[in-house]
Amino acid sequence: MPTRxxxxxxxxxxxxxxxxxxxxxxxxxxxxxEASSAGLAAFGDIPATTIAVLAERGFSAxxxxxxxxxxxxxxxxxxxxxxxxxxxxxxxxAPTLAFEIGMWATRTDSTLSFTVGFATRLxxxxxxxxxxxxxx
Numbered sequence: 001m002p003t004r005x006x007x008x009x010x011x012x013x014x015x016x017x018x019x020x021x022x023x024x025x026x027x028x029x030x031x032x033x034e035a036s037s038a039g040l041a042a043f044g045d046i047p048a049t050t051i052a053v054l055a056e057r058g059f060s061a062x063x064x065x066x067x068x069x070x071x072x073x074x075x076x077x078x079x080x081x082x083x084x085x086x087x088x089x090x091x092x093x094a095p096t097l098a099f100e101i102g103m104w105a106t107r108t109d110s111t112l113s114f115t116v117g118f119a120t121r122l123x124x125x126x127x128x129x130x131x132x133x134x135x136x
Contacts, residue, residue: 004034008077010084014039014066016050017083023054023061028123036077040084092134 009021018037043066046075054061074080 005029006033006034006036006076006078007081008068008073008079009035009037009081010039010082012040013043014068015043015046018081019046019050019061019064019066020059021081021083022064023059033054035074037064038067038073042066042068059064064087081101 008024009018011023011027012016018039022035025033029035035128046061046064051061084094
């Protein structure tokens with residue numbers, strides 16, 4: 001089996017955005033990505049709304065949990081997807097291969113529309129990463 005790229009999805013609470021990204025990545029790109037997620041200030045739980053919206057779109061967060069970002073998570077990752085909306089320089093103390101994708105929804109977006117747009121953007125990103133050899 002080819003080596004998969006270890007991708008860490010990072011957001012603030014590790015309850016919605018990064019959990020959705022991890023679940024979607026596990027579903028759509030498990031052949032090339034070993035997905036994980038963490039939060040700057042982890043919420044400690046994945047809200048039922050996040051689980052329900054993922055399920056409505058055919059994704060599962062089974063086996064996932066809300067957890068804080070640890071230094072060893074960063075060093076184990078080949079690629080960090082920064083979804084905090086904060087610049088990486090304010091988060092990372094060491095050089096990190098990170099994509100700054102920020103927030104993909106406004107506060108007025110529903111969680112469902114956020115998930116649909118999120119999956120579409122991630123599919124495009126993975127296609128680009130595969131062709132650019134970012135993903136092994």
